[in-house]
Amino acid sequence: MSLPRRTLLLCGSAILAAGTLGGCSLGGNGLRQRFEEQFTRAGMSHDGWLSDSATEVTRLETPLFASWLVLHARNAAQQGDQRNLIAAIPAEGNGFFALTAEPDNWAEVVMAAGARIDVPASAAESARMMVLATNDFKGRQTMISSVDDMPWVDRGSADVTAVREEFGHDIRAPYAERDGKRWIATVWTTHEQDLMRHSVGIEPDLLHADIPEVWVGGLALQSDG
Numbered sequence: 001m002s003l004p005r006r007t008l009l010l011c012g013s014a015i016l017a018a019g020t021l022g023g024c025s026l027g028g029n030g031l032r033q034r035f036e037e038q039f040t041r042a043g044m045s046h047d048g049w050l051s052d053s054a055t056e057v058t059r060l061e062t063p064l065f066a067s068w069l070v071l072h073a074r075n076a077a078q079q080g081d082q083r084n085l086i087a088a089i090p091a092e093g094n095g096f097f098a099l100t101a102e103p104d105n106w107a108e109v110v111m112a113a114g115a116r117i118d119v120p121a122s123a124a125e126s127a128r129m130m131v132l133a134t135n136d137f138k139g140r141q142t143m144i145s146s147v148d149d150m151p152w153v154d155r156g157s158a159d160v161t162a163v164r165e166e167f168g169h170d171i172r173a174p175y176a177e178r179d180g181k182r183w184i185a186t187v188w189t190t191h192e193q194d195l196m197r198h199s200v201g202i203e204p205d206l207l208h209a210d211i212p213e214v215w216v217g218g219l220a221l222q223s224d225g
Contacts, residue, residue, distance in 0.1 A: 032055060039087070060072060085100050086099045120183070124175050140222065196214060
């Protein structure tokens with residue numbers, strides 16, 4: 001499956017009230033069919049896995065906007081990153097942005113949704129969603145806001161104590177600060193056996209750039225391997 005960096009079709013312009021889905025209050029097969037329909041309209045093809053009854057499509061929470069849906073399609077019967085796809089579609093009308101391993105597309109979604117990033121909370125939330133939604137699925141990623149959120153193999157291990165003592169005060173929920181005209185947001189995750197710190201720069205034109213750093217490597221964390 002080959003995904004373009006940016007795919008946007010003309011879509012309905014209705015902006016919905018927070019928490020509503022307009023004509024897309026779908027669940028189960030309906031949500032999967034809606035996802036597949038927009039995927040196909042964007043000119044992409046798949047080998048049938050989106051139509052498979054084993055494929056589940058779930059909606060990720062997007063407090064910043066309701067006019068677009070961020071959806072995760074996952075086929076539990078298949079292996080490989082091609083069987084996980086996160087994408088954004090409009091709640092009404094037609095459009096499709098592939099987000100898996102496509103961080104540049106997150107800004108396109110934010111702009112298409114008409115989201116405002118004008119306070120620290122909205123900048124932090126946009127950065128959190130970018131890191132979550134553009135995951136490449138090459139290894140287990142866990143979003144964390146404390147040492148306790150990390151997927152430890154043994155919560156009584158020396159690793160837990162060491163990380164808590166050295167970084168326990170640093171690891172927290174996503175936050176953002178002003179840096180001139182742009183925002184710098186910090187998001188903590190784990191990836192496989194590494195503790196990661198993401199510094200996400202958000203420019204006035206809403207372009208987002210994530211600079212991930214390995215803070216501590218080789219930890220005793222659960223993985224997909």
